[in-house]
Structure formats: structure tokens, C-alpha cells
Amino acid sequence: MNNKPITEFMSLEEFEKIKKFTKGKETPFLVINIEKIEKNYEELVKNLPYAKIYYAVKANPHPEVIKLLDKKGSNFDIATIYELDQLLDAGISPDRISYGNTIKKEKDIAYAYSKGIRLFATDSKSDLQKLSKNAPGSKVFFRILCETSGSDWPLSRKFGAHQDLIYKLILECKNLNLEPYGLSFHVGSQQRDIGQWDNAISQCKYLFDAVKKEGIKLKMINLGGGLPSRYIHHTLDVELYANEITRYLKEDFEGNGNGFPEIIIEPGRSLVGDAGVIISEIIMISKKSHMNQYKWVYLDIGKFGGLIETIDESIKYPIFTEKEKPHEKTKEIILAGPTCDSMDTLYENYKYSLPEDIKEGERVYILSTGAYTQTYSSTYFNGIPPLKVYILE
Amino acid sequence: MNNKPITEFMSLEEFEKIKKFTKGKETPFLVINIEKIEKNYEELVKNLPYAKIYYAVKANPHPEVIKLLDKKGSNFDIATIYELDQLLDAGISPDRISYGNTIKKEKDIAYAYSKGIRLFATDSKSDLQKLSKNAPGSKVFFRILCETSGSDWPLSRKFGAHQDLIYKLILECKNLNLEPYGLSFHVGSQQRDIGQWDNAISQCKYLFDAVKKEGIKLKMINLGGGLPSRYIHHTLDVELYANEITRYLKEDFEGNGNGFPEIIIEPGRSLVGDAGVIISEIIMISKKSHMNQYKWVYLDIGKFGGLIETIDESIKYPIFTEKEKPHEKTKEIILAGPTCDSMDTLYENYKYSLPEDIKEGERVYILSTGAYTQTYSSTYFNGIPPLKVYILE
Numbered sequence: 001m002n003n004k005p006i007t008e009f010m011s012l013e014e015f016e017k018i019k020k021f022t023k024g025k026e027t028p029f030l031v032i033n034i035e036k037i038e039k040n041y042e043e044l045v046k047n048l049p050y051a052k053i054y055y056a057v058k059a060n061p062h063p064e065v066i067k068l069l070d071k072k073g074s075n076f077d078i079a080t081i082y083e084l085d086q087l088l089d090a091g092i093s094p095d096r097i098s099y100g101n102t103i104k105k106e107k108d109i110a111y112a113y114s115k116g117i118r119l120f121a122t123d124s125k126s127d128l129q130k131l132s133k134n135a136p137g138s139k140v141f142f143r144i145l146c147e148t149s150g151s152d153w154p155l156s157r158k159f160g161a162h163q164d165l166i167y168k169l170i171l172e173c174k175n176l177n178l179e180p181y182g183l184s185f186h187v188g189s190q191q192r193d194i195g196q197w198d199n200a201i202s203q204c205k206y207l208f209d210a211v212k213k214e215g216i217k218l219k220m221i222n223l224g225g226g227l228p229s230r231y232i233h234h235t236l237d238v239e240l241y242a243n244e245i246t247r248y249l250k251e252d253f254e255g256n257g258n259g260f261p262e263i264i265i266e267p268g269r270s271l272v273g274d275a276g277v278i279i280s281e282i283i284m285i286s287k288k289s290h291m292n293q294y295k296w297v298y299l300d301i302g303k304f305g306g307l308i309e310t311i312d313e314s315i316k317y318p319i320f321t322e323k324e325k326p327h328e329k330t331k332e333i334i335l336a337g338p339t340c341d342s343m344d345t346l347y348e349n350y351k352y353s354l355p356e357d358i359k360e361g362e363r364v365y366i367l368s369t370g371a372y373t374q375t376y377s378s379t380y381f382n383g384i385p386p387l388k389v390y391i392l393e
Numbered sequence: 394m395n396n397k398p399i400t401e402f403m404s405l406e407e408f409e410k411i412k413k414f415t416k417g418k419e420t421p422f423l424v425i426n427i428e429k430i431e432k433n434y435e436e437l438v439k440n441l442p443y444a445k446i447y448y449a450v451k452a453n454p455h456p457e458v459i460k461l462l463d464k465k466g467s468n469f470d471i472a473t474i475y476e477l478d479q480l481l482d483a484g485i486s487p488d489r490i491s492y493g494n495t496i497k498k499e500k501d502i503a504y505a506y507s508k509g510i511r512l513f514a515t516d517s518k519s520d521l522q523k524l525s526k527n528a529p530g531s532k533v534f535f536r537i538l539c540e541t542s543g544s545d546w547p548l549s550r551k552f553g554a555h556q557d558l559i560y561k562l563i564l565e566c567k568n569l570n571l572e573p574y575g576l577s578f579h580v581g582s583q584q585r586d587i588g589q590w591d592n593a594i595s596q597c598k599y600l601f602d603a604v605k606k607e608g609i610k611l612k613m614i615n616l617g618g619g620l621p622s623r624y625i626h627h628t629l630d631v632e633l634y635a636n637e638i639t640r641y642l643k644e645d646f647e648g649n650g651n652g653f654p655e656i657i658i659e660p661g662r663s664l665v666g667d668a669g670v671i672i673s674e675i676i677m678i679s680k681k682s683h684m685n686q687y688k689w690v691y692l693d694i695g696k697f698g699g700l701i702e703t704i705d706e707s708i709k710y711p712i713f714t715e716k717e718k719p720h721e722k723t724k725e726i727i728l729a730g731p732t733c734d735s736m737d738t739l740y741e742n743y744k745y746s747l748p749e750d751i752k753e754g755e756r757v758y759i760l761s762t763g764a765y766t767q768t769y770s771s772t773y774f775n776g777i778p779p780l781k782v783y784i785l786e
Contacts, residue, residue, distance in 0.1 A: 058733055058775050079733040082776030101733050101775075103677050103691045106754070124679030126753060145681055158689070158735035162682035284496050286517030288538055289555035296551070298496045304769065311704065311736070340451055340472040340494050342551035343704070360519060361499070376697065378769050379779040382451050382494075383475030386772040 006324050009367050027281040028301035029388040030374050034068050036275035041072050047242035051263040054098050057083045059268025059371040064391050066090055077266045081108045110134040123161045128169055132176035139181035141222055142166045146200045151188025152314055170211045182220025191226040194244045205252040222264040229273025231368050232316040269371040276370025282360050294334050302337010302344040306373040306387040310346045318367040329356045339382040399717045402760050420674040421694035422781040423767050427461050429668035434465050440635035444656040447491050450476045452661025452764040457784045459483050470659045474501045503527040516554045525569035532574035534615055535559045539593040544581025545707055563604045575613025584619040587637045598645040615657040622666025622761050625709040662764040669763025675753050687727050695730010695737040699766035699780040703739045711760040722749045732775040
């Protein structure tokens with residue numbers, strides 16, 4: 001895999017353990033290393049000790065993942081009432097859950113409220129009115145639209161609103177029996193430019209100050225997600241991100257009378273991403289013509305089996321073979337999935353390398369696939385069942 | 394919807410019937426009009442009476458769709474052994490099934506062969522050898538790589554091989570106990586340029602002639618899929634496509650000693666596309682700023698609920714509201730799905746229009762969603778269950 005040794009991503013010991021555990025299991029499947037999530041969680045707590053963690057359930061809702069994070073004392077951010085039901089069924093109390101999706105049906109707000117949810121994200125007048133009617137007295141935080149360039153999986157303009165609108169929404173809370181509690185933003189998933197947090201935090205400060213003049217004291221900033229996981233292209237360590245974010249917060253909120261706000265963070269990818277490995281078999285290796293430069297390598301997993309984040313080759317997973325040796329002789333190839341849809345090609349422009357003597361039937365290990373894979377897999381496209389999951393033992 | 398009346402896509406009677414049948418059912422869901430598939434099938438038979446139809450099961454594998462096409466005498470093209478099992482369970486005999494995926498595991502070939510499948514697609518040396526070993530005596534057809542520009546959902550280079558390679562593969566069959574039966578191609582799904590069939594058929598003729606000199610007589614051409622369904626942008630009628638394709642075939646294969654080959658066609662989208670309607674509710678209508686030109690309209694279905702073909706805004710479904718009137722006052726909007734992923738935006742560059750007075754909670758009817766929707770839906774992304782399906786009664 002492009003001459004990076006596997007040890008940049010996991011220990012040889014872990015790789016051996018995974019190989020041993022998964023031997024004989026029919027591909028494709030995802031294997032999750034719960035210990036790694038625990039380690040990531042503890043590291044995040046250490047680096048941002050003042051932040052309340054709300055795990056973004058959508059990243060990986062596997063019951064064992066939820067169980068671990070429950071045990072560690074994490075809070076949870078949900079996208080839908082289906083996720084809410086899952087958490088409540090797992091015995092998690094509603095005061096540890098925030099409803100972070102700004103797109104909500106009225107009846108879903110009412111349902112969440114009836115179950116005890118009192119913390120909601122919002123970004124529009126319409127949603128605020130629905131909250132007022134169906135979740136009176138709740139705390140609301142307002143999502144501001146911020147710049148997401150620099151991220152591998154940018155979040156564009158779908159969520160959040162501009163400051164002018166957010167300002168008015170905050171003031172409207174007075175008449176709506178809602179508590180304007182704080183602000184949130186999301187700098188884009190797998191964000192490589194730490195400076196984007198600086199910009200977003202400045203925007204928060206501006207709004208904190210503006211509404212203060214109207215007698216409203218916001219208390220919380222939700223830093224969203226965006227902390228990176230480890231894919232092919234190196235990112236800075238979470239510790240560095242944390243230190244910089246802390247510095248931005250201090251600069252804006254300490255020593256100028258604002259006081260340090262309550263901080264929430266919603267990690268998903270950074271907690272579970274590198275805790276998952278998808279194991280797949282090479283179905284076929286072929287050429288299109290005698291003179292083709294690149295062979296096509298077809299795996300038994302593709303875009304519709306869980307690797308949808310390869311769209312536009314956005315997320316580049318580290319991929320290794322069974323007998324991974326550094327510096328072995330490799331060749332650049334084109335990588336594709338198994339379905340009869342040619343959109344189901346994984347990497348054609350960005351060239352992955354595989355050992356020259358790789359053969360059909362051999363396994364590949366697609367690392368850092370713990371987030372946004374299994375639940376993205378299609379229900380039965382081409383008749384293929386959804387991706388299986390195992391917990392590493 | 395951009396000032397095209399709904400009658401360009403379905404009769405008012407059918408629209409009323411669908412509204413009546415689906416009233417009170419919780420959105421989102423897909424409703425399939427089996428009668429329409431029957432009509433499309435009959436029309437195709439009428440227009441290409443000499444072609445053997447192999448329905449591309451992946452387009453919509455719903456049991457009722459399979460049942461109807463079985464009754465009509467259709468054959469079936471499968472992508473995987475899972476689809477094979479479904480068909481066999483439905484009582485369809487293996488001599489009516491072709492294994493059209495060129496990417497196959499050895500054990501899957503063996504399984505299909507053991508169940509009686511004797512017709513396989515191929516495009517590589519490796520697959521041909523696997524077929525020889527696991528499906529001896531079978532008929533194989535060779536997929537040629539052809540140009541797919543002009544199609545809304547192009548099939549790029551994932552499938553097929555160039556003529557030079559196909560030529561050699563055909564000759565190799567002699568020593569492999571396989572019958573080189575014919576050629577196939579696929580001009581890309583929703584292909585608007587009929588001329589692409591002309592090019593592909595010419596390629597076939599060239600190969601028919603070339604291998605004839607080596608004593609091999611190919612017997613069949615599989616025209617693949619690509620016939621259009623009705624989306625926003627008008628396409629020519631299937632009748633015109635059929636007439637042109639027939640003309641190309643005659644020009645190349647009649648009157649020059651070749652004889653008219655057996656013709657196979659693998660329709661998917663053109664049979665089932667316009668037989669499906671997805672019914673969705675508007676969750677939220679909002680603005681990002683006071684001064685924004687376009688409102689955002691969020692539906693309870695999006696890319697991960699079944700509308701994955703909106704990627705890059707490729708397929709543009711006709712969308713109508715409950716009380717669809719022509720010439721009513723409309724406004725251009727941005728359309729997005731319900732999940733916490735901003736890739737789940739449906740149409741932002743291409744502007745759809747909705748009535749000015751449209752409200753949250755109202756329904757929209759997404760037409761021509763009978764193909765490549767339900768089975769594409771994600772298994773539980775954001776906790777949302779896969780798309781429900783109803784058969785119109």
C-alpha cells in the first residue's frame with residue numbers, strides 16, 4: 001500500500017490478532033476493535049478535559065460500541081428517533097442525549113420530548129417554532145453555517161444558518177418558551193485545517209457578545225465533529241488539534257469578561273474510525289486490453305457494501321494484503337467493487353498499489369473503516385446482503 | 394415541477410389512484426404499479442419482436458415484479474448468486490437465467506452451474522479460466538468495452554474489454570471446453586444517443602467476422618440495457634430506439650452472409666423505472682439567511698433512503714406535489730434529504746421548482762423511481778430503516 005508500513009496504522013500484534021480472529025470467516029465483513037475505541041475516548045478526554053463528549057451515534061451505532069461509550073460515561077448525539085429508541089432501549093437516560101439533527105418532523109420532536117429529551121439543535125425559524133410547540137422549556141443550540149474547506153468530507157451548506165438569521169432566532173426564544181442555550185458548528189468531517197475552528201469560534205464569540213447586549217447569556221459552544229481519523233494521508237495528532245482549539249477558546253472567551261463557556265464536542269469518526277477493519281477477498285484481477293498499464297482488481301466489497309465514502313475518492317482508506325511486507329515489489333492498480341454498477345469503482349484516479357504477485361482469492365484489509373461504513377451499506381443491491389459485523393475478541 | 398404537467402409522465406387517473414391508495418400510509422415509501430411494467434414489457438416485445446428479453450433483476454428485484462415478468466415469459470439476467478437463489482425459489486427454471494456479471498468468485502460460478510446455469514458473461518482471461526473449470530460446456534458471451542458518453546448514468550470502464558483481448562479470449566475457448574456464444578455490450582444507462590448502439594453493433598460485426606476466419610461462428614448479440622425511462626429531460630420513445638437498433642443490425646448482419654444473429658436485450662430501467670413513485674413528506678422549509686435567494690426544502694427521503702442516483706445530480710426525477718396544477722406559481726428551491734450528512738443533498742445546482750405556498754408536512758411524489766432505488770437504500774444509516782414498498786392495488 002504505497003510503501004507505508006502497516007505499523008503507521010496499527011501494531012503488528014493487532015494485525016496478527018485480527019488475521020487470526022477472522023480466519024475462515026466468509027468475506028466481506030467489518031471487524032471492530034472495541035479496545036481501540038476505549039483508547040481513543042480516553043485520549044480525547046485527556047486532551048479536552050473540559051469538554052462534554054456527545055458521541056455521534058450515526059458514525060457507528062453498533063450495540064457494543066454504544067455499550068462501551070455508555071460505560072465510559074459518554075453522552076450521545078442522535079440524528080433520528082430511531083437512534084433515540086436504540087439508546088433508550090440500551091438503558092441510557094435521556095439527559096445524556098442531544099437531538100442534533102436540525103431537520104425534524106413535528107411528531108418526532110414531540111416523541112423525543114415525551115421520552116425526556118431536553119436538548120435540541122436548530123437552525124431555522126420553522127424548526128424553532130416546532131420546538132416551542134412540542135418541546136416547551138427545552139434548551140436549544142443554534143447551528144451556525146461555517147466554512148468547511150480543508151476537510152476530506154465537507155459538509156457544504158445543508159446545515160446551519162448565517163449569523164444574521166441565528167441572531168434573530170436567539171432573540172425570538174424569549175417569546176417561545178425555549179432556553180437559548182448555546183451555539184454549534186461543524187467544520188466538516190476529517191478536517192485537516194485546524195484554523196477552521198479558529199474562524200468558527202470567533203463567529204461564536206461575536207454572537208455571544210451580540211445577544212448579550214439584548215440581555216441573553218448563551219452558555220455553551222458545541223464544537224461539533226471534524227476531528228480526524230487515520231486514513232492514507234497523514235493528519236496532525238488529536239492532541240495538537242485539542243491544544244489549538246483550547247487556545248482559540250481561551251483567546252476569545254477568557255480575560256474579556258465572557259467567562260469560559262460550557263464546551264460540547266460530538267466526535268464520531270475520530271473515536272471509531274480506526275477501530276474498524278473491513279476484510280474483503282479479491283474476486284478478479286483483469287486487464288481491459290493487452291497493452292493496459294493498470295490492472296483492475298475487483299473486491300467483494302464496494303461502494304454499496306459500505307464504502308460509500310469513496311465517492312469522488314474522498315476518503316482514502318489504508319489497504320493492506322495478508323502478507324504485508326514493507327518495500328515489497330508493488331504495482332499500481334485500479335480498485336473496484338463487485339456490483340454491476342460501474343459507479344461501484346473505488347479508486348481509479350488515485351492509484352493504490354498491491355504486491356506484484358497478488359492473486360485472486362487473497363484477502364485485503366481495509367483499515368480505518370470503523371466509521372460511516374456498515375450502516376451506509378445498501379439493503380440488498382444486486383442481492384448482496386448488508387455488511388456483516390464482528391467484534392474483535 | 395418546472396412547468397411540465399404531470400400528464401407528461403402519468404395520467405391524472407393514475408395519479409389519483411396512487412394518491413388514494415397511499416393516503417394515510419406513513420412516508421417515505423415506494424409504490425409500484427405492476428400494470429405499468431406489464432405495459433412496458435408488451436411494448437418492448439412489440440418493438441423488438443426478434444429479441445429475447447433478459448430482465449436485469451438488479452433494477453428492481455421485488456417478488457411481484459419478478460412474478461409478473463415470469464408470467465409474461467421474460468428471461469432474467471442476474472448479478473449474483475443471491476439473485477439466482479431468489480429466482481429459483483420463485484420457480485423460474487435455470488435455462489431462463491443468464492449470469493451477466495463478469496466479476497465472479499470461483500465458488501459462485503460452481504454454485505450457479507450446479508443449479509443449472511449454462512449462460513455466462515465474461516470479459517477477462519481469469520474469469521474465462523474459472524468458467525472453464527467450474528462451468529464446463531457452458532455458453533459464454535464476451536462483453537466488449539464501448540463508449541458510454543451520452544448516457545445519464547455512464548458505465549465507464551469497469552466492465553468489458555477491448556476488441557484485441559476479446560478476440561483472443563474467443564479463440565481460447567476451443568481449449569477450454571466452453572462455447573463462444575456471442576458478444577455483449579452496454580452503452581450506459583439512460584443512454585440518450587441512439588448512435589452509440591450503432592458503434593457498438595459495428596464492433597460486434599467486426600468481431601463476428603474476425604473470429605469466423607478462425608472457424609468460430611458466434612451466434613448471439615446481447616444489446617445490454619440502456620433504453621431510457623422517463624425522467625425530467627425528455628428522451629425519444631422506445632419505439633424510435635428499437636427501429637434504429639433494428640436498422641443497425643440489419644445493415645451489419647443482413648445481406649452480407651452473416652445472417653441475423655440471435656438478439657438478447659437486458660432491460661431494467663426501461664421496464665420498471667416509470668412504474669414506481671416514491672412518496673415523501675416535506676420535513677422542513679428554511680432559509681440560511683434573510684437574504685437567501687433559494688429556500689431549502691428537506692424531504693424525509695434522500696440519497697441514503699433510495700435516491701442514490703441523484704449523485705452528481707445524474708438522474709433527475711420528475712417531482713410533483715399533492716395538488717399539482719399546471720401553471721401554478723412556483724419558486725425555485727434547493728432539495729435535500731433528512732440525514733445528518735450533507736452529501737445527502739439532492740438537487741442544488743439544477744433547480745427544481747415547487748409551488749410558492751408549499752408547506753411543511755405536505756407530500757411530494759417522486760416519479761419514475763421504480764428502478765435502482767429501494768435496494769440501493771442504506772441498511773440503517775442515521776437509524777432510518779430501509780425504504781418500504783407497496784404494490785399499487
